Amino acid sequence: xxxxxxxxxxxxxxxxxxxxxxxxxxxxxxxxxxxxxxxxxxxxxxxxxxxxxxxxxxxxxxxxxxxxxxxxxxxxxxxxxxxxxxxxxxxxxxxxxxxxxxxxxxxxxxxxxxxxxxxxxxxxxxxxxxxxxxxxxxxxxxxxxxxxxxxxxxxxxxxxxxxxxxxxxxxxxxxxxxxxxxxxxxxxxxxxxxxxxxxxxxxxxxxx
Numbered sequence: 001x002x003x004x005x006x007x008x009x010x011x012x013x014x015x016x017x018x019x020x021x022x023x024x025x026x027x028x029x030x031x032x033x034x035x036x037x038x039x040x041x042x043x044x045x046x047x048x049x050x051x052x053x054x055x056x057x058x059x060x061x062x063x064x065x066x067x068x069x070x071x072x073x074x075x076x077x078x079x080x081x082x083x084x085x086x087x088x089x090x091x092x093x094x095x096x097x098x099x100x101x102x103x104x105x106x107x108x109x110x111x112x113x114x115x116x117x118x119x120x121x122x123x124x125x126x127x128x129x130x131x132x133x134x135x136x137x138x139x140x141x142x143x144x145x146x147x148x149x150x151x152x153x154x155x156x157x158x159x160x161x162x163x164x165x166x167x168x169x170x171x172x173x174x175x176x177x178x179x180x181x182x183x184x185x186x187x188x189x190x191x192x193x194x195x196x197x198x199x200x201x202x203x204x205x206x207x208x
Contacts, residue, residue: 027074027076027131027132027133027134028074028132028134029074031073032073032074032134033070033071033072033073034071034072034136035070035071036068036069036070036071037067037068037069037070038066038067038068038069039066039067040064040065040066040067041063041064041065042062042063042064043062043063043064044060044061044062045059045061045062045063047059047061056151060149060150060151060152060158061147061148061149062147062148062149062150063145063146063147064145064146064147064148065143065144065145065146065168066143066144067142067143067144068140068141068142068143068144069139069140069141069142070139070140071136071139072136072137072138072139072140073136073137073176074134074135074136074137075134075135075136075137075176075177075179076132076133076134076135076179077095077096077102077119077130077135077179077180077181078094078095078096078179078180078181079094079095079096079121079128079180079181079182080180080181080182080183081094081182082094083121083122083124083125083126083128084122084125084126084127085124085125094127094128095127095128095129095130095131096119096120096121096122096128096130096181097119097120097121097122097128097129097130098118098119098128098129098130098131098133099117099118099119099120100115100117100118101115101118102114102115102116102118102119102135103115103135105117105118110174110188110189111187111188111189112187112188113135113174113176113177113187113188113189114135114177114187116186116187119181121181135176137173137174137175137176137177137194138173138174138175138189138194139173140173140194140195141171141173142167142171142173142195143167143168143169143171144164144165144166144167144168145164145165145168146162146163146164146165147162147163148160148161148162148163149161149162150207154208156208157206157207157208158207159204159205159206159207160204160205160206160207161202161203161204162202162203162204162205163200163201163202164200164201164202164203165198165199165200166196166198166199166200166201167195167196167197167198167199168198169198170197170198171195172192172195172197173192173194173195174189174191174192174194175189175190175191175192175193175194176189177189177190178190
């Protein structure tokens with residue numbers, strides 16, 4: 001069967017820690033984002049003087065954009081070894097024990113995104129109790145913006161210049177940290193692929 005941890009932004013295609021106990025894998029789906037905000041705008045600046053030269057500079061400007069924000073996406077902690085002695089079959093199969101709240105008792109940094117002391121290795125041959133409790137990655141804030149200008153000529157023709165700014169503020173959103181106990185990257189954030197750096201593109205179009 002497919003993994004119960006798969007699908008979504010931080011889905012893990014080969015992680016199925018509770019394939020022998022479906023009831024223990026209740027929790028937020030990998031794509032379950034608690035809060036999402038999205039707004040768009042488009043505004044044509046209403047400047048027209050009647051002077052052909054002045055209007056060529058000041059009129060037919062348009063600004064638009066999309067602002068997006070969310071509270072982060074969930075991820076889950078797994079063991080890297082077959083502590084239960086049930087066979088790994090090439091996938092992450094087991095949970096650690098959870099002994100405290102992993103969101104408290106530490107200072108957050110890129111090298112420690114949650115409190116690692118809250119995860120302990122269960123006694124050999126036993127199942128961990130952490131289950132599918134969700135930790136959340138960095139929240140997203142992104143602003144894509146555009147500005148354009150048209151120069152009409154003839155009856156139904158115009159030339160358009162357009163500039164687009166993706167992630168216009170050049171913000172960053174950290175991905176989820178390493179989620180596998182006992183690996184070098186456990187608890188550390190290594191990239192920001194949820195929000196690539198600023199991209200700018202320009203274009204000129206003839207409408208006729």
